[in-house]
Amino acid sequence: MSTDSNLNEEEAREQLLDLAADFYDQFDQGNVPRMQIPTRTKTNIEYDEAEKVWVYGDRSSTRSAKTVSGAQKLLKATYTIDFLADQLDQDRSSTLRELYYLSESWDLDEAQFNSQDESNNLIEDLEIVSEVKREDFHMRPEESGAKVMGPLLLREQTRRGDRDIHCQDDVGQGGYQIPNNPDTIEFLDNDADFVLAVETGGMRDRLVENGFDDDYNCIVVHLGGQPARATRRLIKRMRDELGLPVVVFADGDPWSYRIYGSVAYGSIKSAHLSEYLATPDAEYIGIRPEDIVEYDLPTDPLSDSDVNALESELEDPRFQTEFWEEQIELQLDIDKKAEQQSLAARGLDFVTDTYLPERLTEMDVL
């Protein structure tokens, strides 16, 4: 899958139509049409130590028209390819949910989807087999990307034409809203030293109010909990194209470590997109369990589900590093978690005057 550039509509369309042409050729040669895709279960996902992302293993399964249900799957695939090719032709876009509903308007009842899971899975299959990512099919995510504040000038292609936007000078306090397909963005210029991805809105606003983006030439990206695809993609592009270090600042609990994991390593569910979405050298700045001890932060006790989540992180190859094992074991030991905003117990400026600068210096980012 191409990671650096946005496929143009024509290329994406051709790669889709090639799939349909394969079915045609198989028929033509007297063969039963079939489509081979990597098995997408946990047992066929491997952690690629070199690339530091999840990738599919060697096993694959076959959708064949030999069975009625297999034939129906291929029928749905051809209708969907036809819809996507038209959509690209007309330079339009749609969401997964719209695709599901739209299939009700198709002339053949057997081609209609029975559930949204079915249409979602088909799109993932097509992404994997065609090696075109859904944004290049013009399938928009439902979830909005987050917002950006920092010394970055970008150009976004919009339906009204190109817009040049500086993410400090041309936006309000809310910042620049990441569009659903961030590959419509071109980076024009920047004066940034690093990217700081922040979990909570309250902390994002604190950093912006304190002028952290100005004082430290930092692009503040709000994650807003589990980050949307668009947000992860933009962070990855800032790393690759602008060469900026990326650090993730989140609450000090196992769910926030997963947020870090989704930025850095991608997810099992979207292993085929790791190259496109993951930023393997993103680093975790905090809140770390050691901060709870060192800064005597206000805490809450771990719940049972926190403990389970921490234990399953210890089993997760992504977290099997000296750093994470030490931090997670310390957390299980002290039986406490702390929120980002608990740093306010040391005053509203502690995070920007002391905590982040000290940590960024230790991490060689400053």
Added chain:
Amino acid sequence: MSTDSNLNEEEAREQLLDLAADFYDQFDQGNVPRMQIPTRTKTNIEYDEAEKVWVYGDRSSTRSAKTVSGAQKLLKATYTIDFLADQLDQDRSSTLRELYYLSESWDLDEAQFNSQDESNNLIEDLEIVSEVKREDFHMRPEESGAKVMGPLLLREQTRRGDRDIHCQDDVGQGGYQIPNNPDTIEFLDNDADFVLAVETGGMRDRLVENGFDDDYNCIVVHLGGQPARATRRLIKRMRDELGLPVVVFADGDPWSYRIYGSVAYGSIKSAHLSEYLATPDAEYIGIRPEDIVEYDLPTDPLSDSDVNALESELEDPRFQTEFWEEQIELQLDIDKKAEQQSLAARGLDFVTDTYLPERLTEMDVL
């Protein structure tokens, strides 16, 4: 409470300090200090038929220093007033969560909050008693406002100075991000005929892609589920200051009717803010249960909790209108609900070419 204008820092500060001065005077006159606030329980909330919003009834309760716990509450109130007065003096802001954590840094242990509920409630008490809303204390909400796209030119005061932003020409596809305190916005110019508040991101993106904001001179405001305070406030200001009709477009289920309710009538929990946040003449455009029948939309069956929610809406004075009673009873009868995006079953342009224009004409908005 002043609804039209943003209190300046000096006025807000004075109203807060007056509260503290009251305690002082009470001491000085040899009285036990006390603070009287309206009782904030469901039984003391009344639906104001004339204003069409929730307001507090006549009952009030008294926080008196006669008891240890009452004295401690007043102590916490004075510390909080002191913090807020300083914050206004320095033109800074903070979140409710930061206030809770920050109290750990106060010199007197008895003044520190024991839980976030306690600090949240105190801020609400202070809002009610001082008649200053929390945004004017510079308490920022945690939750981000949503985004705006449409023919509107505004000026926002930011920490870097004023920014003039046109919500079509100066923004990307994601639109203009509403800041936490939308009273920093001044409306400069607009070419809009109405405001369309949209529940889901997928539908918001559909309207923007189809150019609905251009074709119908419409300001599209994304609600993003239950709308944030900032979003409700901005919608109310568009109604009051720009004289624009407001219509709400949401899924066809009881939870979405509540979203409409929070835009139009405010909530019981924030009855003291109804004048500031609610837009009583906002109308509900759909999805209506009658649409499910009329357009034969793809549906899901009602769950038990859907049915319970619909039944409790029938008991809710806000929904005791002919329109809502008819729709809710129809929905209980057909036992179905439908999402906004199910309109895609009629094609991706049906919503913008047919559904919305027909409905807006019926409603006399177009």
